[in-house]
Amino acid sequence: MATLTEVHRSLGATFEERAGRPVVRDYGSPDRAGRAVRDGVGVTEQPVDVVEVTGADAVEYVDNVVSNRVPAEPGWGCYALLCDPKGRIETDLYAVTTEGSVRLFLPPGRGERTVAGWEVFIQDVAFDVPAERDVVLGLHGPASAAALAAALEAADPPTDPLAAVEGRLAGASATVVRADAPLGEVGFWVNAAAEDAGAVLAALVDGDPAAVPFGGQVFDALALEAGTPRFEADLAGHLPNDAGVRNGLDFAKGCYVGQEVVSRIENRGRPSHHLVGLRPGACPAAGAAVLDDGEVVGAVTRAAEGPTVGGPVALAYVPPDVGDELEVEFDDGAVPARRVPLPFVEGSERSARLPRYPE
Numbered sequence: 001m002a003t004l005t006e007v008h009r010s011l012g013a014t015f016e017e018r019a020g021r022p023v024v025r026d027y028g029s030p031d032r033a034g035r036a037v038r039d040g041v042g043v044t045e046q047p048v049d050v051v052e053v054t055g056a057d058a059v060e061y062v063d064n065v066v067s068n069r070v071p072a073e074p075g076w077g078c079y080a081l082l083c084d085p086k087g088r089i090e091t092d093l094y095a096v097t098t099e100g101s102v103r104l105f106l107p108p109g110r111g112e113r114t115v116a117g118w119e120v121f122i123q124d125v126a127f128d129v130p131a132e133r134d135v136v137l138g139l140h141g142p143a144s145a146a147a148l149a150a151a152l153e154a155a156d157p158p159t160d161p162l163a164a165v166e167g168r169l170a171g172a173s174a175t176v177v178r179a180d181a182p183l184g185e186v187g188f189w190v191n192a193a194a195e196d197a198g199a200v201l202a203a204l205v206d207g208d209p210a211a212v213p214f215g216g217q218v219f220d221a222l223a224l225e226a227g228t229p230r231f232e233a234d235l236a237g238h239l240p241n242d243a244g245v246r247n248g249l250d251f252a253k254g255c256y257v258g259q260e261v262v263s264r265i266e267n268r269g270r271p272s273h274h275l276v277g278l279r280p281g282a283c284p285a286a287g288a289a290v291l292d293d294g295e296v297v298g299a300v301t302r303a304a305e306g307p308t309v310g311g312p313v314a315l316a317y318v319p320p321d322v323g324d325e326l327e328v329e330f331d332d333g334a335v336p337a338r339r340v341p342l343p344f345v346e347g348s349e350r351s352a353r354l355p356r357y358p359e
Contacts, residue, residue: 004045004135004197011205011213019109023047024215033214034307037185037222038347041141043204043211044219045197046189049111050134051104057123058102062095065118065257067240069250074099077162077177079353081240081248082114083258087265089235090114092248096164096177103175103191105136107231135197138179138219140187142348143209148188151207152176157188161352170203172196180247183219184226184347221304224313227342228351229275233286233302234315241271242317244355266358273298273317275355277344280328280337283312289329290337292322300328308345320357 002010008024016025024045027033036042053062063070068080077096081089091114094105106114115127139148148157155167158178165176172192179187192200204211220230229235235243240262251266265271278290283303290298298318306313314328314337327334342354 002198002202004194004201007198007201008045008213013213013215016216018047018216019107021047021108023108024213026215026217027213030214030218031307033212033218034222036212037141037183037214037218038308038345039141041139041143041147041209041211042214042218043201044138044140044214044216045201046136046138047108047216048136049106049108050130050136050191051106051111051115052128052130053102053104054100054126054128055124057125059097061120061123061125062102062104064254066093066095067249067256067259067262069253070095070102071097073097075164077164079162079180079245079248081245083240083256083262085257087239087258087261088237089231089240089243092231092235092245094162094177096162096175098164098166098175105189105191133194135192135194137190137192137197137201137204138187139190139204139211140179140183140222141185144186144188144211147204147207147209147211148176150209151203170196170199172200174200180352181347181349182226182228182351182353183222184228184343184345184349184351185222186348218307220302221307223351224302224304224315225306225308225343225345226347226351227277227315227344227354229315229353229355230302234275238317239265239271241265242273243275244271244357245353246356247352269358271320271357274320274357275301275315275317277340277342278314278316278326278328278337279340279344280312280314281335282330284314284328284330290316290318291327291329291334292318296329297322297326306344313344
């Protein structure tokens with residue numbers, strides 16, 4: 001059986017490093033792959049850390065430390081945040097309740113670091129960081145449900161966002177989660193053991209409809225077009241209220257670290273900044289200053305050439321009351337940048353993480 005890396009290489013993958021691990025950058029045709037995701041279905045390895053929380057108190061423990069309500073019923077998940085005492089985001093994550101555990105999916109490099117800071121007193125809780133033993137493949141695009149239905153055995157693809165089922169792909173056990181449309185398209189995550197992931201990827205690429213493989217470069221650009229904030233670039237160190245990730249917050253639940261700050265800003269109804277979409281005249285670097293009438297009012301978090309929109313798109317933090325006609329600073333001067341509604345592209349679904357703010 002070919003390993004996952006061997007299958008990647010057979011498909012023409014080139015690699016880069018993220019959080020100390022090799023991940024696929026692309027397969028040599030990023031424009032074609034981007035169109036394939038928007039028009040049909042693509043498959044990618046998601047560079048995430050997987051943490052298994054087990055024990056009788058697993059759901060209660062995780063629920064007490066994250067910003068959203070963790071479902072008690074197996075087969076359901078949520079998007080949530082971990083904040084510091086000042087309310088700033090330390091990481092985001094997905095928590096999926098399965099039979100006998102809560103499975104956490106975190107940004108690469110955050111799994112062991114997060115668990116190391118969790119203290120257990122009298123609760124019946126244990127943590128397992130599978131690291132290289134677990135792989136998550138993402139299947140995205142309007143035809144992803146059909147591709148998964150053709151490949152999945154012993155279960156039907158889940159239809160509700162963040163619903164999960166246990167099934168089999170390419171003869172291997174897998175947990176399948178309906179994604180919350182991070183690319184603005186119908187999507188699924190397939191969580192399988194590393195030794196089975198190569199066979200699962202090959203089965204999806206050879207399926208009917210066939211999933212076109214794509215790498216992190218295309219994933220980042222499509223997520224940007226969908227208006228989905230990414231942890232490393234858009235969320236780390238920011239207040240959830242400013243980032244607009246309201247789908248990761250439950251304002252009615254009990255106390256978690258940073259809740260007092262987050263709730264106070266929510267009750268006041270005035271985040272100091274909004275995460276907005278920009279259409280600049282050229283593609284700026286992350287951190288580039290955003291100007292309003294020559295005055296610095298914010299900064300770009302990330303930008304890319306949108307594979308679908310056919311031009312530069314960017315996300316930036318700016319005060320909520322700035323106008324639409326702005327500028328972005330480059331080394332040789334400023335270029336016009338128009339503030340536009342998100343998402344940049346309307347796909348088969350809207351990202352659940354699209355920034356939202358109180359009226």
